[in-house]
Amino acid sequence: MKTDINRLLDYLDELFPSAKCELFYSKDYELVIAVMLSAQTTDKSVNLVTPILFKKYPSLDALNNAPLEDIEETIKQIGLYKNKAKNLKGIVKDLIGRFNYRVPSDKEELITLPGVGNKTAGVIRAEIFQIPDLPVDTHILRIAKRLNLAKKDDEPIDVERKLKKIIPEERWIKSHHQLIHFGRYFCTARSPQCQNCKISDMCINYRK
Numbered sequence: 001m002k003t004d005i006n007r008l009l010d011y012l013d014e015l016f017p018s019a020k021c022e023l024f025y026s027k028d029y030e031l032v033i034a035v036m037l038s039a040q041t042t043d044k045s046v047n048l049v050t051p052i053l054f055k056k057y058p059s060l061d062a063l064n065n066a067p068l069e070d071i072e073e074t075i076k077q078i079g080l081y082k083n084k085a086k087n088l089k090g091i092v093k094d095l096i097g098r099f100n101y102r103v104p105s106d107k108e109e110l111i112t113l114p115g116v117g118n119k120t121a122g123v124i125r126a127e128i129f130q131i132p133d134l135p136v137d138t139h140i141l142r143i144a145k146r147l148n149l150a151k152k153d154d155e156p157i158d159v160e161r162k163l164k165k166i167i168p169e170e171r172w173i174k175s176h177h178q179l180i181h182f183g184r185y186f187c188t189a190r191s192p193q194c195q196n197c198k199i200s201d202m203c204i205n206y207r208k
């Protein structure tokens, strides 16, 4: 069974023509914080706490001066909040001290920020700077495996490399968002809509 990547991309266009980042943010550094907070939790739960956090502390300086305990209290609804609060303070300190209040566009620089790895850096670069990237999250990882675009034990970085080879660079950012939407709303982990799926013939997980 071979997945026809053009059919997949066309289907994503049909299902989610205007998929985009669903995290709430209005400033570049707010996106960095929101993406870091979204690790191992849903965008929805992050969106419940960030508007409160960013309203309470509306600048990098305000966040820098915020007591760690209050940041923890504000974001405690999300998983790993203690560690994430610490990372948040570290990010703010670095953006002020090392990057002169600006979010860097360079991946090597971004991944020096606490809690920011390859995936988070890719999301930030694509979203803020429109630099083509195709970071692989849990949804994209699952879909790539279901559609036989990756091996069962491939890590996200392997899948990213494989997808970048078969998807044209000018579609990386769009495909990233569309694949996440496909995983979040259609080909979900527990109850994928296989009966309505037009690419079930390409899927090794097709549930009759």
Ligand code: SF4
Binding pocket: 146, 147, 186, 187, 188, 192, 193, 194, 195, 197, 198, 199, 200, 203, 204, 205, 206, 207
């Ligand atoms: S057939 Fe089901 S598991 Fe396979 S891609 Fe479609 S929705 Fe996902």
